[in-house]
Amino acid sequence: MKFNSIRDFLAVAERGSLRAAARQLGLAQPAMTRSIQELEKELGAVLFERRAKGVQLTPMGEVFLRRAKAVRSEFRRAQEEIEQLQGATHGHIRMCLSSVAHMALLPNALGPFRQAFPNVTLDLFDAVLPRVELELTGGTMDFYIGPILGEVSGELTVEKLFDNERVILGRKGHPLxxxxxxxxxxxxxxxxxxxxxxxxxxxSPLFKQHGLSAPRLVVQGHSALTFFFTVAHSDLLTMLPQQWVQVPLFKGFLQKIDVQESLAAPPICIVRRTGLPLTPAAEYFCDMIRRAALHMDTLTS
Known part of the structure; x- marks a missing residue:
């Protein structure tokens, strides 16, 4: 199987049209059509359903898409790894950081990293593991830094950085x-x-532990902005890592509600795919994150 065949397949899958994919890659449409037909013949499966307006992936095409994206990511990593080992400072890292990693670790890691790799582009997502686990196992995300609660896929390696605690937050002047x-x-x-x-x-497990009924969850947030605006402008409460009360940006809008119960938080970890080496730049970024975590321990000890 030729890499160009995978490249062509991905272009068609992402653009939803043979014509658009051919235009993107600078190819004639008949050449693109032949490439896809040859790939389907080699795989023994139909990858696209032809529609009046473009194409749509078949179930087999959806399966192949995940593998094809992983191949493209690995090919990119291989190129960048060789170039970086030869002294290059450019490349691309695709990562996901939770709100805690953004607040407590990124500020101290970003400067030293940029000095060492000034031309590396960072593709950075704000989310927690359930949102990106498939991308990590599929090889299209380099790593995740944030809380881990419960079991993770056996395809992933977890490295704990530090334990954490949570606090309950409400808006300033909350009735409770x-x-x-x-x-x-x-x-x-x-x-x-x-x-x-x-x-x-x-x-729910925390409330059950203390003999209380399950809390009523009315919003499921997926970003720091969601947590901030929904809590600051309503009577909703949330339980977030303790780092939230240390950020000046939030202090004028949110307040901590001091309860007597211990509110342990999931540990903050680096998660990456097992057996998938990072590029030198990505490994260096993780090293800067590890140093930032050690600096946190020094400040709190």
């Missing part, structure tokens, strides 16, 4: 701001943070 226990918050409505695959698995 004087609460001192989870029981005082039993009737509240909550924003969940999507750190688990099922929203109810995030807070």
């Amino acid at each position: 701001s004087s609460a001192r226990s989870l029981r005082d918050l039993e009737g509240a409505e909550w924003v969940s943070t999507s750190v688990t695959h099922r929203a109810e698995d995030e807070l």
Whole structure:
């Protein structure tokens, strides 16, 4: 199988049209059509359904798409690894950082990394593991840095950076701001943070542990902006990592509700695909994150 065949397939899948894909790659449409037909013949499967307006992936095409993206990512990594080992400072890293990683680690890691690799482009996502686990196992995401709660795929390697704690946050002047226990918050409505695959698995075990009914989850957030705006402009509560109360940007809008219960948070980890080496630039970025985590330990010890 030729790499050009995979390149052509990906262009058609992503553009949804043989004509658009051919135009993107600077090829004649008949040449693109022959390339796809030869690939389908080699695989013994139909990859696209021809429609009046463009094409659509078949179920077999969807399966091949994931593998093809992984091949493209690995080919890019191989090129960049060789170039970086020869002294180049350019490349591309695709990563996902949780809100904690953004707040507590990125500021101290970004400067040193940019000095070492000034021409590397960072493709950075704000999310938690359930949102990007398939991309990690599929090889299209280099690594994830953030909380891990529960089991992860056997295809992934987890490296713990530090343990963490959570706090309960509400808007300034929240009616429940004087609460001192989870029981005082039993009737509240909550924003969940999507750190688990099922929203109810995030807070319900904690309330059950203290003999309380499950909290009412009315918003499932997927980014720091969602958590901030939904809590700052409503009576919703959320339980977030303690780093949120250390960010000046949020202090004028959110307040911590001090409860007596211990609110342990999932540990912050680096997650990457097992057996898939990072490029020198990506490995260096992870090293800067590790140093930032050690600096945090020094400040709190």
